[in-house]
Amino acid sequence: xxxxxxxxxxxxxxxxxxxxxxxxxxxxxxxxxxxxxxxxxxxxxxxxxxxxxxxxxxxxxxxxxxxxxxxxxxxxxxxxxxxxxxxxxxxxxxxxxxxxxxxxxxxxxxxxxxxxxxxxxxxxxxxxxxxxxxxxxxxxxxxxxxxxxxxxxxxxxxxxxxxxxxxxxxxxxxxxxxxxxxxxxxxxxxxxxxxxxxxxxxxxxxxxxxxxxxxxxxxxxxxxxxxxxxxxxxxxxxxxxxxxxxxxxxxxxxxxxxxxxxxxxxxxxxxxxxxxxxxxxxxxxxxxxxxxx
Amino acid sequence: xxxxxxxxxxxxxxxxxxxxxxxxxxxxxxxxxxxxxxxxxxxxxxxxxxxxxxxxxxxxxxxxxxxxxxxxxxxxxxxxxxxxxxxxxxxxxxxxxxxxxxxxxxxxxxxxxxxxxxxxxxxxxxxxxxxx
Numbered sequence: 565x566x567x568x569x570x571x572x573x574x575x576x577x578x579x580x581x582x583x584x585x586x587x588x589x590x591x592x593x594x595x596x597x598x599x600x601x602x603x604x605x606x607x608x609x610x611x612x613x614x615x616x617x618x619x620x621x622x623x624x625x626x627x628x629x630x631x632x633x634x635x636x637x638x639x640x641x642x643x644x645x646x647x648x649x650x651x652x653x654x655x656x657x658x659x660x661x662x663x664x665x666x667x668x669x670x671x672x673x674x675x676x677x678x679x680x681x682x683x684x685x686x687x688x689x690x691x692x693x694x695x696x697x698x699x700x701x702x703x704x705x706x707x708x709x710x711x712x713x714x715x716x717x718x719x720x721x722x723x724x725x726x727x728x729x730x731x732x733x734x735x736x737x738x739x740x741x742x743x744x745x746x747x748x749x750x751x752x753x754x755x756x757x758x759x760x761x762x763x764x765x766x767x768x769x770x771x772x773x774x775x776x777x778x779x780x781x782x783x784x785x786x787x788x789x790x791x792x793x794x795x796x797x798x799x800x801x802x803x804x805x806x807x808x809x810x811x812x813x814x815x816x817x818x819x820x821x822x823x824x825x826x827x828x829x830x831x832x833x834x835x836x837x838x839x840x841x842x843x844x845x846x847x848x849x850x851x852x853x854x855x856x857x
Numbered sequence: 858x859x860x861x862x863x864x865x866x867x868x869x870x871x872x873x874x875x876x877x878x879x880x881x882x883x884x885x886x887x888x889x890x891x892x893x894x895x896x897x898x899x900x901x902x903x904x905x906x907x908x909x910x911x912x913x914x915x916x917x918x919x920x921x922x923x924x925x926x927x928x929x930x931x932x933x934x935x936x937x938x939x940x941x942x943x944x945x946x947x948x949x950x951x952x953x954x955x956x957x958x959x960x961x962x963x964x965x966x967x968x969x970x971x972x973x974x975x976x977x978x979x980x981x982x983x984x985x986x987x988x989x
Contacts, residue, residue, distance in 0.1 A: 623938050624984040666886040693934060709934065833934040839906035846904070846911050847927050851887040851959045 608755040608791035614699050616828045617797060619692070620820035626692030629662050631775030632801075632815035633689070637663030645777055651808035654767050654778035663775030670844065670852035674771060679835035682711055683743040683770040684761060685785045688801055689815060690774060694830045704749055704757065710833045717747040717759050724748045724760045727782065732763040741765050741781055759787040767808070772815070780807040795823040888957050888967055895955040898926070903946040907932050912946065912968060914954065926964040928956045931982030939982035950974050 619625035631637040635645060637660075647655060659667045660674060676682060682690055687708050696707040704717040724746070725732035731740045739746070745764040749757050762784050764770070772779040783805035791797045799819045804812040849856055898914035909929040916924050930936055933943075946952065951974055956966030968981035 624935065627935075627984045629984055661886075668887050691932075691934070831934045831937060833932060834907055836907055840908070842904070842906065843909055843911065843929075846913070847909070847929050847965060850927075850963050851961070851965045853961045853963075 605796070606794040608793050610754045611751050611757075612699070613704065613757055613789045613791055613797060614697050616694055616696050616824040616826060616830065617821040618694050618824050620796065620822040623693060626819075628689050628692065629774055631663050631689075631773040631777060633819055634814045634817040635777075637665070637773075637775030637777070639664040645803075645813055646810045648806075648808055648810055651778055651805075654808065655776055658771060658776030658778065660771075660774060660776035665776060668852035669848035670854045670856075674774070674776070675769065676771075676774075676835065677840065679837050679840065680769070681743040682713065682835075683765055684715055684745050684747075685764075685779070685783075685801060685803070685815070686770060686772060687713060687715070687744070688787075688799070689772065691833060693833065694824065694828065695821075696830060704759075707830075709830055711835055712832065713744070715744040715747060717749040717757075719749045719751075719757075722748055725763055727762050727784075730781075739763070743770065745785070755791045757787075757789040759789070761785045761787070772803070778808050779803070780805055782807040790818075797821045797823070887959050887961075889960045890957070892958060893955055893969060894958055894966070895953065896926075898952055898954050900946045900950040900952060901925070901948050903943075903948075905933055905936075905943040910936055910941075912954070912971070914952070916964075924964050926956070926966070928954070928966045928968045928981075930968045931984075935982040935984070940977070940979045941982065945973065945979075946971075 626633075628636075635643045637643065645651070655665075658665075658674070659672045661667070661669060661672045666672075676690070687710065691710040693709040695709065698705045698707070699719070702718065702720040704719055705714060706717070707714045725734045725739065728738065731738055732746055733739075734746075741763055743765055745761040747759050747761040749759040752758050764779070764781055764783060764785075766781040767778045770779060771777065783803060786802040786804070788800040789797060790800070797820075799816055799821060800814065801816040801819075802812050803809065803815050844856075896916045898916050900912065900914050902911070902913040904911040904913070909932060911927055911929055913925065913927045916926060918924065930941075931939070936942075953972040954968065955970040957969055958966040967983075970978060970980055972978050
């Protein structure tokens with residue numbers, strides 16, 4: 565009798581185990597809405613945010629053409645970041661292609677226009693598309709679709725470096741500012757990874773978003789990756805930059821992500837100076853009413 | 858050139874109407890938001906590149922004058938989602954194209970919709986046009 569009960573339990577549990585073992589979404593991305601409702605999604609695995617993730621509201625939801633998802637540059641007062649005087653002055657010096665302060669293509673001065681490294685945290689706010697996350701016992705590695713760039717989040721227990729002028733101190737060792745900073749992560753519960761990042765580039769090298777919001781080398785970025793269940797995750801990003809903003813504020817607030825098949829072939833999305841030059845030659849300059857940029 | 862463009866434009870416009878802005882948040886400074894022109898065109902070049910693909914095409918007016926246009930689309934990563942490939946079009950293809958023109962009156966615009974020679978309809982791949 566006990567033997568039969570155990571066999572029955574194993575049979576009932578098998579679909580859940582096979583789904584987790586294969587790290588596949590419990591529902592096919594192509595299944596109809598009714599089918600998706602019918603299949604229960606397994607619980608989130610412990611301490612695991614690996615997989616290929618896409619914005620749950622559609623592939624374009626992470627493009628963020630109008631600025632960071634939680635504070636788009638639509639002119640509404642509640643979507644204005646809390647600038648310091650320097651922050652506001654820096655914002656006004658930026659000539660973005662998007663948002664309410666947008667200029668014509670030939671006049672915009674976004675470093676992205678020269679294919680400068682997009683950097684962190686802007687990698688989360690510029691064409692945040694199919695994102696691959698790999699992890700082992702020491703680190704979590706994020707592979708971004710835009711510009712095929714990556715960053716490492718250490719989960720081996722090391723301390724967050726201390727911010728210094730022009731870089732950070734790791735113990736007594738000085739290290740330079742990096743476009744993608746220095747990140748350490750800690751699991752605060754079974755399904756939430758909290759990541760702190762410092763040591764990024766100053767405001768003349770990088771922007772926060774496509775609407776021209778600034779970010780300085782004094783910033784501390786906190787990300788919370790919360791895996792809700794096996795197929796769903798939410799990302800919350802807090803910007804704490806005392807040079808540019810008077811208080812911390814949310815750039816992403818539970819941004820929803822959906823797990824994709826592990827067999828997904830992620831597209832290339834690159835920035836090519838020669839292709840940009842051709843764009844301006846054939847279209848951008850004339851659309852802006854000028855002969856050259 | 859300007860006179861030829863104006864007369865060609867007058868002859869080839871099939872629909873021109875104001876509607877709700879389609880691209881309220883995407884680089885609209887150059888574009889005449891809410892306006893559309895639909896034209897029968899001959900492709901002269903299809904350039905698959907970041908940050909925008911560019912479709913160049915000739916439009917022949919009833920007076921026989923040809924106006925050369927250039928129109929941008931979204932980036933390849935979005936274009937693939939919208940049903941395009943690098944080989945979707947080649948010089949000589951006959952298409953029907955709808956663009957949102959630029960404000961300054963030059964034959965330039967943003968692709969809203971193209972009907973391929975096969976009859977397949979595709980959008981310009983912009984964020985507001987992409988479906989899940």
